[in-house]
Amino acid sequence: MQVTVPQSRVHGDAQVPPSKSYTHRAILAAGYADGALVRHALKSADTRETMGAVEAFGGDVVEVEGVLEIDGFDGNPEAPPDVVDCGNSGTTMRLATGAAALVDGGTVLTGDVSLRSRPQAPLLDAVEQLGGRARSTRGNGQAPLVVEGPIGGGSVTIPGDVSSQFISALLMAGAVTDDGLEIELSTELKSAPYVDITVELLDDFGVHAERTEAGYRVDGGQTYEPTEGEYAVPGDFSSSSYLLAAGALAGDPEVEVRGVYPSAQGDSAILGILEEMGADLDWHRDDGRAVVRRSELTGTTVDVGDTPDLLPTLAVLGAAADGTTELVNAEHVRYKETDRVSAMAEELAKMGAEIEEERDALIVHGSESELVGADVEGLGDHRVVMSLAVAALVAEGETTITGAEDVDVSFPGFFDTLYDLGVSVSRE
Ligand SMILES: O=C(O)C1=C[C@@H](OP(=O)(O)O)[C@@H](O)[C@H](O)C1
Ligand SMILES: C=C(OP(=O)(O)O)C(=O)O
Numbered sequence: 001m002q003v004t005v006p007q008s009r010v011h012g013d014a015q016v017p018p019s020k021s022y023t024h025r026a027i028l029a030a031g032y033a034d035g036a037l038v039r040h041a042l043k044s045a046d047t048r049e050t051m052g053a054v055e056a057f058g059g060d061v062v063e064v065e066g067v068l069e070i071d072g073f074d075g076n077p078e079a080p081p082d083v084v085d086c087g088n089s090g091t092t093m094r095l096a097t098g099a100a101a102l103v104d105g106g107t108v109l110t111g112d113v114s115l116r117s118r119p120q121a122p123l124l125d126a127v128e129q130l131g132g133r134a135r136s137t138r139g140n141g142q143a144p145l146v147v148e149g150p151i152g153g154g155s156v157t158i159p160g161d162v163s164s165q166f167i168s169a170l171l172m173a174g175a176v177t178d179d180g181l182e183i184e185l186s187t188e189l190k191s192a193p194y195v196d197i198t199v200e201l202l203d204d205f206g207v208h209a210e211r212t213e214a215g216y217r218v219d220g221g222q223t224y225e226p227t228e229g230e231y232a233v234p235g236d237f238s239s240s241s242y243l244l245a246a247g248a249l250a251g252d253p254e255v256e257v258r259g260v261y262p263s264a265q266g267d268s269a270i271l272g273i274l275e276e277m278g279a280d281l282d283w284h285r286d287d288g289r290a291v292v293r294r295s296e297l298t299g300t301t302v303d304v305g306d307t308p309d310l311l312p313t314l315a316v317l318g319a320a321a322d323g324t325t326e327l328v329n330a331e332h333v334r335y336k337e338t339d340r341v342s343a344m345a346e347e348l349a350k351m352g353a354e355i356e357e358e359r360d361a362l363i364v365h366g367s368e369s370e371l372v373g374a375d376v377e378g379l380g381d382h383r384v385v386m387s388l389a390v391a392a393l394v395a396e397g398e399t400t401i402t403g404a405e406d407v408d409v410s411f412p413g414f415f416d417t418l419y420d421l422g423v424s425v426s427r428e
Contacts, residue, residue: 003404003415003427005392007373009252009294010421014243016259018042019236020410021194024050024091025172025201026231028099030070031059031077032176033205033224038068039232045408046089053096056080057103075176075223079105086111086143088337088380088409090118091165093143098169100147101127101134102176110144114337114380117142123166126156130181153179153220160189160215161332168198171218175207180220182212190305190332193266200264204231235259235288237267239411241313242386244270246421247292248279249320250393254293255421261288266306273314276300277321299323299366308333308340311362312387315344318364319353319371320394331360337381337409347388350374351395371395378403382410389418389425 023042030036031054041047043063051061054070057077061070077099084100086092086109093109097120100107110116121141127134133148153174158166167183174181189195195216199209202218206225209218240260247255262268262285271283271290277300281292299321304311311333318325333340345357352372354365373395378385385406392399404427407414419425 001405001427002400002402003389003425004398004400005389005423005425006398007395008250008393008423010246010250010255010393010423011252012421013256013258014417014421016235016240016243016257017411017413018233019265020044020046021091021197021265022201022233023047024095025198026233027051027054027061027068027070028095028172029201029205029224031057031072032075032172033072033226034074035071036226037230038070039230041068041233042236044410044412045087046092046410049087049089049092050095053084053086053092053099056082056084057099072224077103079103080107083108083110086115088112088115090115090163093120094123094163094165094169095172097123097127097134097145097147098173101130101132101149101151102173103149106146106148108144108146115143119162119335120145122158122162123169126158126166126170127151129156130154151177153177153181155182155184157184157186159187160185161187163332163335164189164191164194167195167216171198171202171209171216174218174220175202175209175222175224177220180218182217183215185215191308193264193306196264234261234263237263237265237270238309241267241270241310242390242414243417244274244290244292245313245317245390246393248274248281248295248297248317249390251292251294254291257290257292259288260290261285267310269307270310270313273300273302277317297321299325299364301326301328303329304333305329308336309383311340312344312383313390315348315362315364316387316391318366319348319355319369319391321366323366325364325366327362329360330362338379338384340381340384343379343381343384344387347376347384348391350376351391351399373397373399375400378406380406382406386411386414393423
């Protein structure tokens with residue numbers, strides 16, 4: 001499906017969807033438990049892959065009046081009866097690889113063409129260090145993967161600059177090993193707030209994990225059990241970034257974004273970055289509302305080491321701002337659904353943006369950029385699609401974006417929300 005988005009002003013209220021990161025973890029944690037209810041879960045393509053993985057390991061997930069009722073495998077995942085297909089979801093593949101390492105038997109994991117090109121080698125190596133077997137069928141560190149357990153815990157050394165999801169996977173699995181895990185990071189940790197989310201969610205499920213000087217540790221023999229048997233998922237700040245950016249670029253008179261309570265999510269930094277760029281906004285933290293009005297923005301420098309998923313949104317804000325915006329420490333943003341550093345440079349250039357790409361940075365010359373509507377590619381990446389739709393709001397004429405259905409990965413109602421904010425989106 002492609003969408004056409006005309007230059008538009010936006011106004012009204014928008015609710016952010018539930019957090020994808022918390023939903024994945026809550027579903028899997030309920031799997032590691034005897035079971036649990038997960039309220040306000042994000043029902044999207046990626047989180048359904050994690051539901052499928054929990055079922056493959058012997059759990060059961062049903063949705064009753066919007067609530068996920070999950071029967072867990074109680075710390076003992078079974079050998080899946082079939083290949084575990086993780087679709088487009090990196091989080092599912094990494095977290096499920098951790099669970100697969102506990103299985104007394106083998107698990108085969110695969111995914112779509114994008115996921116089969118993303119790095120998995122450090123996690124496979126970690127499973128091997130712990131006495132399991134884990135390999136890439138093509139020997140290139142990418143899925144399809146074959147993982148054999150069970151691991152009993154121990155010490156492991158792993159790089160931190162490829163994906164934090166490896167650490168999250170090891171912590172979640174490590175809690176139900178016999179001996180627990182001591183994780184040593186051999187390189188600086190990128191995307192660190194996502195491990196904070198894991199540690200916070202584990203705590204809500206009665207499992208203790210902690211940061212150490214060298215990395216992380218989790219004791220073995222722990223039991224997953226959320227307070228009163230249930231867990232409620234908070235709103236998603238990565239998804240909020242498109243709505244907040246739409247308000248800052250085109251809010252007339254204003255956009256109110258709901259569901260943005262203070263959170264461990266690194267991407268909550270979007271509010272501070274928008275303010276620094278000069279956006280006229282009020283964040284009412286106590287009732288989770290942010291009100292944003294159209295503003296003259298100026299360029300800034302953002303280290304996206306902790307917040308890789310904001311890069312597409314920030315590139316668009318930079319292209320519409322006065323001055324230069326530098327998005328630095330961004331190499332890990334290349335290992336996503338697509339190489340988002342190149343993707344944003346190429347697609348925004350089609351819309352008239354002046355952008356320079358470096359291996360680990362994107363430099364956007366906003367003053368030189370006169371955004372014009374164009375035919376652009378979503379490149380199979382939900383965040384590229386949504387950020388280009390925001391760029392379209394301030395581009396002269398109309399912008400047509402391919403692959404609009406990919407928003408289903410993290411924000412299924414995205415184009416309906418945009419329509420409700422007054423944008424005449426057309427789909428074909
Ligand atoms: O753990 C998570 O929920 C995520 C971690 C991040 O990935 P990396 O740790 O691979 O950077 C982020 O980009 C992804 O969208 C979600
Ligand atoms: C990179 C993302 O997710 P995942 O790693 O789960 O595919 C994302 O949502 O931007």
